[in-house]
Every structure is written in C-alpha cells, then in structure tokens.
Amino acid sequence: MPSCAFVTFGCKINQYDTQAIREEIIDLGYSESGEAEGVDLLVVNSCTVTERAGEKVVEKIRSLTRKNPNARIIVTGCMSETDRLRLEKIPEVVHLIGNEEKHRVAEVIQGEPLLDTKPKRRSRDIFNLKISGFEGRTRAFLKIQDGCDSFCSYCIIPYMRGASRSRDHGPVLEEARRLAAAGFSEVVLTGIHLRQWGLDLGIEDGLAALLGDLRRIEGLERVRLSSIGEGAFTKAFIDAFRADLGLCRFFHVPLQSGSDKILDRMRRDYSIEKFVEAMERVRDRLPDAVLATDVIVGFPGETEADFCLTLQLLERLQFLKVHLFPYSPRPRTSAARLDGHVPPETRAKRMVRARELCQQLQQRGLESRIGDRVQVLIEKGSPRGSTMVAEGLSREGLRVLVESSSAIEIERGSEVEALLHQREGAAIRAHLQSESVRERVAP
Ligand code: SF4
Incomplete structure (x- = not known):
C-alpha cells in the first residue's frame, strides 16, 4: 500500500480542504503516515498571506525533500497561485494545483491532466470537496464560503481565491449531518468572508437562518463561527444567538485599525463608528459573549496618533483575544504602493506596546470570568x-x-x-x- 502524508499551512479553510483531500486520497488506497518521513506522496497545502508565511512553506518543502527522497510532492493552496516560479524550481514538486482545482488533487494523482484555471475564478466546482470527519480533532471545520469580493488594499486573498462564492444550503446541512453522525458535537463554520455567505445565491442576511437549521440537526450541540465582519451583527443575527445557547457566543471580528483614516487607506468597508455600534449591540444583548479581533500594526500612513487610537479602541471594546500582525507589503496589492511606509523599527516598537496592552486585556478579561x-x-x-x-x-x-x-x-x-x-x-x-x-x- 503506498503511503502519504499531509502538511497544512494557514487558515481554517486550508485545514478543511486538506481534510477533504486526505479522505479522497485514502479512498484511492493510500495509507496515511503520522510522520512525514519515507512516504511515497506528500501533499502540501500552502499559505502565502504574508511574506514570512511563504518563506516557511519553501523551508518546509526543502526539509521534506531531504526526509522523503522518493516522494512525489504536490503543492496546492495559495502559494501555488502566487509563487509558481519559485516552486517550479524544486524538482521533487511534481504538481502545482491552484485553489480552483484543489478538488481535483485525487484525479491528478491518478493521471488526469490539470486544466487552465485562470478564467474560472467564479467556478462552483470548489465545493466539490467534502468531508465526513476531522482527523485528530474534537471540533470539525465546515466550509460554507470561499473567495472574497472586498479587495482590501493590503490583502492578496481575492487574487488567490477568486470571487466570493457561497456553498449551497443543502450540501452544508448534509455535511453537518455527516459530521454529527460521526460524533462531532461542534462545527466551526469557516469561510474567507462569512458575512458574504448567501449574497451570490440571492440570499440577504441568510446566516441567522442557516445557523438555526444547523442547530436542528440531531447531535450537533454547538455551532461556532470562525471570523465574522461587523456588518453581520443585525438584530436577527444577534437574536438567533440570544435564543439558542448552542450558538457559541464567541465572535472574532477583525478591526484592523482604530483610525478612520487608516481604515479608509485599507479600503475596509466600515467606519469606527459603525464598528463600535455593532460591538456595543453585542455587549448589550449578549453580555457573556467573548470578543476577539485582528489588528495590523504599522500600516502605511499610520502615525503615532493613529496607533494610539487603535490602542484606545482595543481597551474600550475590551477584546479578550487580539491577533496582532505587523504590516508586511505584498506584491500586487495597492497598499504596497501607498506612501508613508512606517519604518521597521517604529513598527516593531508599536508591536511591543500593542502586545503589552493585549496581554493586560486578556488577563483582565479572563479574571472577570472567575465564578462563571x-x-x-x-x-x-x-x-x-x-x-x-x-x-x-x-x-x-x-x-x-x-x-x-x-x-x-x-x-x-x-x-x-x-x-x-x-x-x-x-x-x-x-x-x-x-x-x-x-x-x-x-x-
Ligand atoms: S475582507 Fe479584505 S482582508 Fe478579508 S479576505 Fe477580503 S480582501 Fe482580504
């Protein structure tokens, strides 16, 4: 029996996709090896959201080639879209399979040719990947959306994952039923931009109804959202969480900056006022909810005053978890061409200050829960x-x-x-x- 191993970088969507690819390859008769050593086939699901993420993938592939001299290596995921030239130089990499053809990895292993994917950035074939379990986990990720239409100025995801597409309601429920039957009592709904779920299917504000339908599935006790934009927090959405304790009251809502000027340069589609209103609605209607966020430190044009606005807002909204990212320019993005790049030493100092505050917020937030x-x-x-x-x-x-x-x-x-x-x-x-x-x- 030929052996295989999987290496996944990046987001929850990649973890979902790897699981689906794993199930298809095991169906072909491969046995999975826990150690990525001495195997016949290696699938690397890559990420290149930052420059450093891409470097880590290349370093990992080089170390895998040393431990697996006879392995065929397949690289899929975002790097196979953006860094083809770099990956083509590694002779052990036999196929680069872009995000739009990820669902065809098993076919390609069997000798089917790759197609030209470029014109298909809206194809719904991406949802041909399915899962029935989740290797090594007690909670399963369930992909309901992929791609993004927002084109924030710093982000390359829309170029790598194409337009926003929503998985149909029926297949989402079917997969949730399979996972519940396999013993998973929690699913984590994942997507690049969950708030855009349903828009391409002509459904406005459909997430609350989808959550309700998922919760009616026998055995599915908890449904969690991965990351969700502030615009999702409509009355119907918040009411759905108030009515059902099985909808997890944990919201990861990316803020990115506390300054309207910087949000504008980032081309985010909300103002600080709208963001604060949404979070205060959550605090008011769901007082036990935990809030988490993402912040980019040192975006081009960020002055000391802008940075202080971000710190003040983090403190005001009492985020319990904050993922801090130092800004790193990505080729092809418009932010890379903006003026006012923040010197690396200033960015590093701001990161230290932001980390200190976020640690304090986390400590305070956790201590306020004692007795719950x-x-x-x-x-x-x-x-x-x-x-x-x-x-x-x-x-x-x-x-x-x-x-x-x-x-x-x-x-x-x-x-x-x-x-x-x-x-x-x-x-x-x-x-x-x-x-x-x-x-x-x-x-
Ligand atoms: S919303 Fe903005 S940051 Fe998020 S994936 Fe889309 S373009 Fe990237």
Missing part, C-alpha cells in the same frame, strides 16, 4: 483515577483546564460543566460540576 459556569468541550481528556487535568474549549471560546476531585474519567469529546476559579496564563482553571450538560442545551 461554562460548558467545556474536552479536547484532552484525563483518564480515570489520574491527577491529570482535562483541557477543552468553552462555548465562549475560553481555554479551560478542568480539575476533578473525584476519580472519574473526563473523556475527550464529552461536554462538561465547569466552574471557573483561577486564571492560568491564557487559560482558566475550573472545577468539574457535572459530567455531561447536553440535556441543558436550549432547543
């Missing part, structure tokens, strides 16, 4: 009689370390109720309250 009862999906269990602490994720996205005074087993994949009592780094320690809370989930 939360439902934790266990990712690392603790065997019966052991002193090991089980670990999992609460519905609000908190990392929780669950301690039990009795000798019971806290099983991986179960959902338990726990009382938060002490912060530990970026996690919170909690006492086990009940072994299963599934019957407490709102209908």
